[in-house]
Amino acid sequence: MTTTTVRIGSGAGFSGDRISPALDLTERGRLDDLVLECLAERTIALGHRRRRHDPSHGYDPLLERRLSTLLPAARRRGVRIITNMGAANPQAAGAAARAVAQDCGLDSTIGVVTGDDVLDMLDLDQPAIEDGRPIGEHGPVISANAYLGAASVLPALRAGADVVVTGRVADPSLFLAALVDRFGWDVDDPATSAAGTMVGHLLECAGQVTGGYFADPGRKDVPGLADLGFPYADVSADGTAVIGKLPGTGGVVDRATVREQLLYEITDPTAYTTPDVQLDLRQASVTQEGRDRVRVEGAVGRRRPDRLKVSVGYQAGYRAEGEISYVGPHAEKRARLAGEVVATRLRSSGIELRLDLIGSLDQTGWAGHDGRDRECRLRVAAIGTAERAADLCHEVEALYTNGPAGGGGVRTDISEVIGIVSSWIPRDAVHPRVTILEAHGAREIA
Amino acid sequence: MPVRLHDVAHARAGDKGDTSTLTVIPYADEDYDWLVRTLSAQRVRAHLEGFVRGEVTRFELPNLAALQFVCRQSLGGGVTTSLAVDTHGKGMSSRLLALELPDGDRPR
Numbered sequence: 001m002t003t004t005t006v007r008i009g010s011g012a013g014f015s016g017d018r019i020s021p022a023l024d025l026t027e028r029g030r031l032d033d034l035v036l037e038c039l040a041e042r043t044i045a046l047g048h049r050r051r052r053h054d055p056s057h058g059y060d061p062l063l064e065r066r067l068s069t070l071l072p073a074a075r076r077r078g079v080r081i082i083t084n085m086g087a088a089n090p091q092a093a094g095a096a097a098r099a100v101a102q103d104c105g106l107d108s109t110i111g112v113v114t115g116d117d118v119l120d121m122l123d124l125d126q127p128a129i130e131d132g133r134p135i136g137e138h139g140p141v142i143s144a145n146a147y148l149g150a151a152s153v154l155p156a157l158r159a160g161a162d163v164v165v166t167g168r169v170a171d172p173s174l175f176l177a178a179l180v181d182r183f184g185w186d187v188d189d190p191a192t193s194a195a196g197t198m199v200g201h202l203l204e205c206a207g208q209v210t211g212g213y214f215a216d217p218g219r220k221d222v223p224g225l226a227d228l229g230f231p232y233a234d235v236s237a238d239g240t241a242v243i244g245k246l247p248g249t250g251g252v253v254d255r256a257t258v259r260e261q262l263l264y265e266i267t268d269p270t271a272y273t274t275p276d277v278q279l280d281l282r283q284a285s286v287t288q289e290g291r292d293r294v295r296v297e298g299a300v301g302r303r304r305p306d307r308l309k310v311s312v313g314y315q316a317g318y319r320a321e322g323e324i325s326y327v328g329p330h331a332e333k334r335a336r337l338a339g340e341v342v343a344t345r346l347r348s349s350g351i352e353l354r355l356d357l358i359g360s361l362d363q364t365g366w367a368g369h370d371g372r373d374r375e376c377r378l379r380v381a382a383i384g385t386a387e388r389a390a391d392l393c394h395e396v397e398a399l400y401t402n403g404p405a406g407g408g409g410v411r412t413d414i415s416e417v418i419g420i421v422s423s424w425i426p427r428d429a430v431h432p433r434v435t436i437l438e439a440h441g442a443r444e445i446a
Numbered sequence: 447m448p449v450r451l452h453d454v455a456h457a458r459a460g461d462k463g464d465t466s467t468l469t470v471i472p473y474a475d476e477d478y479d480w481l482v483r484t485l486s487a488q489r490v491r492a493h494l495e496g497f498v499r500g501e502v503t504r505f506e507l508p509n510l511a512a513l514q515f516v517c518r519q520s521l522g523g524g525v526t527t528s529l530a531v532d533t534h535g536k537g538m539s540s541r542l543l544a545l546e547l548p549d550g551d552r553p554r
Contacts (some may be wrong), residue, residue: 219452239447259510264469
């Protein structure tokens with residue numbers, strides 16, 4: 001029997017995304033597959049740090065919470081879950097997913113995709129794509145992950161996995177893999193790969209295509225934003241698709257939301273390059289077909305490149321931020337004086353400060369003024385060693401008793417900075433693997 | 447009479463490393479050709495002076511009635527190491543919509 005339409009849902013657009021819309025979509029959506037896209041470049045680098053401290057960590061911290069909410073409904077409705085929540089440790093994530101399934105009394109087959117970790121192969125003398133400087137010059141490297149494509153996920157789906165957990169698989173590839181598997185598409189065919197990649201790109205940020213990151217009262221009104229529903233796509237075997245959301249959910253799917261998301265983060269609409277294909281959006285068309293139903297078609301594909309992109313995380317020091325507020329007459333003058341005082345006190349440390357006056361100046365930095373003095377918040381920020389970062393926070397806090405009049409509401413924060421640069425690796429140097437975890441034991445199948 | 451971009455178009459900002467992508471879509475498809483004539487890459491770059499430090503490339507997408515501006519060196523060195531409050535430059539689209547444009551040859 002030939003599959004005519006596949007309904008694929010998007011249940012997370014980033015690691016911190018909301019969970020209840022995904023549960024609603026799983027329960028009521030009549031989905032075939034649900035994709036949870038939870039991985040950003042920085043997320044995976046942070047995961048590698050956690051894994052180094054504890055070999056059983058390094059996957060998405062919300063994995064248990066997300067899966068324990070969604071898995072029982074998904075299994076009841078026959079929905080497969082495909083997710084990159086494996087982050088820096090897909091094997092441990094797979095084991096965690098199996099434990100969740102067992103806790104829920106479910107006998108699940110879990111596929112784990114590995115092989116994206118290429119740290120051992122990384123050439124530190126290779127120039128970074130961003131600035132041409134050797135990778136190793138940026139700082140101590142802590143992670144290097146190649147972007148795997150849809151083909152890396154297929155063996156797990158074909159082995160009958162209910163849940164597939166991956167590390168760094170490119171976001172749209174998670175969706176394309178499900179479509180290739182359902183329709184029996186040729187994973188090397190640029191035409192279907194382009195169509196599936198376009199669908200994946202539209203869905204990968206979840207609520208951003210259903211009215212999230214969109215509302216502007218009086219211009220772009222979004223009904224029921226508080227109950228924003230997550231999207232699905234009804235995909236036909238020829239790759240054309242209709243983007244929709246469930247009745248009774250908040251948000252909107254129209255030509256405006258779909259076109260904004262179609263071009264989101266695309267640096268070249270003539271050649272959006274993923275591990276699977278080069279997608280050309282110039283012939284793409286977006287048509288309103290009904291309420292909250294938008295047809296997308298016209299993706300054009302060219303052959304995928306012979307190399308894969310590698311995302312490299314390095315230690316870039318510590319970011320210190322300190323803030324203090326001034327209100328009433330001369331608020332801005334006092335905030336400015338406070339900034340000058342902190343800069344003077346920290347001069348000998350040699351740390352390079354960024355000063356912002358928030359409120360009266362609308363985050364535009366240090367220069368200029370709109371003439372209103374209601375509230376002004378000084379922000380001082382810098383990146384440096386742990387010690388210098390602590391110095392900055394100390395000096396901002398000391399403004400309470402050692403700074404201008406009426407300063408209040410100090411907040412300080414120090415966070416570790418993981419920088420990201422990119423490089424290339426030949427496709428044939430990367431070997432994706434798939435392991436199937438069952439109730440007892442594991443077997444490598446690819 | 448100048449027209450504010452916010453009154454005739456909507457926009458979305460995206461980020462890739464130190465590059466900010468700005469999608470501009472007119473509310474009325476009929477305004478697309480006028481925007482192509484009026485909203486040049488140079489104009490966008492001048493308006494975002496101080497934020498955009500690199501080259502601005504404009505892609506025309508008539509099928510979608512959308513313009514895509516790709517702004518290099520615009521996110522304080524990149525999302526991960528930027529010292530800005532809004533490290534992703536999410537607000538760049540709203541900043542762009544404050545731009546005033548001459549509407550002399552805009553279709554009525």
